[in-house]
Amino acid sequence: MKFFVLKLLALMLFGFATLHANAEVHHAEATEALSTHKEESYHTKPLDEMIGGFLKSTGVSALINPDPDELNAQGEQMSEFHKSWGRVIMILLTFFLFWLAIKKGFEPLLLLPIAFGGLLANIPVAGIAGEHGFLGVIYNMGLSNELFPILIFMGVGAMTDFGPLLSNPKTALLGGAAQFGIFGTLVGAVALSQMGFVDFTLQQASAISIIGGADGPTSIFIATKLAPELLGAIAVASYSYMAMVPIIQPPIMKALTTDAERKIKMTTLRHVSRLEKLIFPIMVLVLAILVLPESTPLIGAFMFGNFLKESGVVERLNDTLQNALINIVTIFLGLGVGSKLAADQFLVPDTMFIMALGIIAFSVGTAAGVLMAKIMNLFPGNKINPLIGSAGVSAVPMAARVSNKVGMEYDRSNMLLMHAMGPNVAGVIGSAVAAGVLISLFQ
């Protein structure tokens, strides 16, 4: 027995030794191959040539005297301007966006990652936004296939409370009216290209008009589907206008309402049972399946998040959706969108028109919501304060807060916040439906 064990041990040792020797031989061969390869590609150079070569590879040289063969992230030729001054301008623009996000508090959660992504995307030579750069990898991982906006929608769903809508269902109409901003702008955009100012295709016009839905993830979803070349401008317009809701909306709201209307007090919201809240997401999804399956990616994700929340039995998943997941995806989404702020894609005349059309879309949506509330007040029933109509543009919960704030300016005891949340969340559903319509039209 002892002999047998010894023999086994010896055998193992022998085996190990041969294996090791083999490995060493391989290793030696590999090193040799590497060194010959190195000798082939590396020639000794005098020091001045080395310094000259290094200077040519600096960012200063690349900006002043760009490489004529350099291609953009899509592998196309770029103009001289986009490679040199365009990049400088874009980098300065991202600094301005930093200032807006940090000093002015404009949606910093998204604007900062977007702006930093833009800064990285405009670095010459490094090609960070290219196919193999990390921004390019992020873009291809979740933006070009529309994954990130969907994940964001799950998180938003988990954060949304449909209670106010359920207790006053008719306010959903306000969320519908605000979508007029989308389609009104669509007409505006095609009119502009018909008159020859710009050359937007119907797809591009649709992607721009969705800014009026005031819903960041939906805008990104539609832009990547219909007009990926405009994604950077659309996303920046969408998020910066969403951040400016407290500035854009109040003048429009005040212009369209009378003093008496602004002081209308709405009846207290009734209590909504847990069962109602639990059934609601499934009901909306079933309706979406029946009416417009094209909208179900967005609505499905939204309702999934909400269902997890309302079920009350998966607190851990709900918590992850609301916090960890949405935070991680926000970082990736922002950087990925930022990669589209490369000079050759952003510094084009189209961007100016997109910015202009975007703010028109926002204003028209706000006005339509307010006017819809006034129309609804012509019918018998509980009166609606028209100020909550503006909350029909999705921008949750910013738009609802604006309604509340303007209402309080005229009557300090008039709490409109919860009433405005109804049209606000209906606006999210409405813009997802509008997005579904636009997608289905181009199938």
Added chain:
Amino acid sequence: METNLIAEGFKFMALGMGTVFLFLIILIVCMNAMSAILHKYFPEPQPGVTPDVASKQDNKKIIAAITAAIAHHRQA
């Protein structure tokens, strides 16, 4: 391009707004129907039936009272 893009845009608008409103109107009808059915066949357990639910609702009432008090204080 000889197609009238503006006319095309208006067609999109009619269809789009139509669908959005149709969807939301059906949704409103369903919401009302659902709450009616639930209130009739599955009424919420009354406070006091089970001590657990009662305490939760009492908590909510207390929270509501505190919120109202804060709001009142802020206005003053």
